[in-house]
Amino acid sequence: MAEKQTSMITNISDIIIPTDDDFLPSKFSPRIKQLFIFLYILVIFGSVSGNSVIIVVTLCNKAMHRVVNLFFVSLAISDTLVAVCNMPLQLEYYVSNEWNLGEAMCKITSYIQGVCIVTSIFTLTVLATER
Numbered sequence: 001m002a003e004k005q006t007s008m009i010t011n012i013s014d015i016i017i018p019t020d021d022d023f024l025p026s027k028f029s030p031r032i033k034q035l036f037i038f039l040y041i042l043v044i045f046g047s048v049s050g051n052s053v054i055i056v057v058t059l060c061n062k063a064m065h066r067v068v069n070l071f072f073v074s075l076a077i078s079d080t081l082v083a084v085c086n087m088p089l090q091l092e093y094y095v096s097n098e099w100n101l102g103e104a105m106c107k108i109t110s111y112i113q114g115v116c117i118v119t120s121i122f123t124l125t126v127l128a129t130e131r
Contacts, residue, residue: 033095040091047083051076071127078120086113 028036054076058064089109093099099106 027097028094036091036094040087044083044087048080051080051083055080068127068130071123071130075120075123075127078116078123081116082120085109085116089113 055073058069058073058076089101092101101109
């Protein structure tokens with residue numbers, strides 16, 4: 001039978017300590033950055049405009065004031081928040097390849113991104129359950 005080998009750390013130099021470069025995204029070429037910017041702007045604009053139409057039509061039309069439609073309005077609001085709060089900051093991070101907004105904004109935006117995404121997920125869950 002083959003013996004099972006266990007690896008043990010014998011020297012402190014055997015421990016790999018991650019650096020800042022290990023957590024940064026890969027550096028992209030200028031053409032890829034331009035493509036990212038174009039696609040992100042396209043998706044942000046489409047999301048904000050499409051979800052705004054859903055919100056306005058549902059709230060202005062009295063016949064559409066039903067529970068299911070209000071869930072759709074809630075989903076449109078949370079998706080708009082994702083497009084407005086999350087996507088521009090993510091794009092800036094990918095294009096510059098570093099966080100330039102400071103430690104406080106890092107923590108605040110991480111919280112806001114989490115809240116926006118969880119709100120969208122919970123709304124989808126409630127819609128699926130209600131159906």
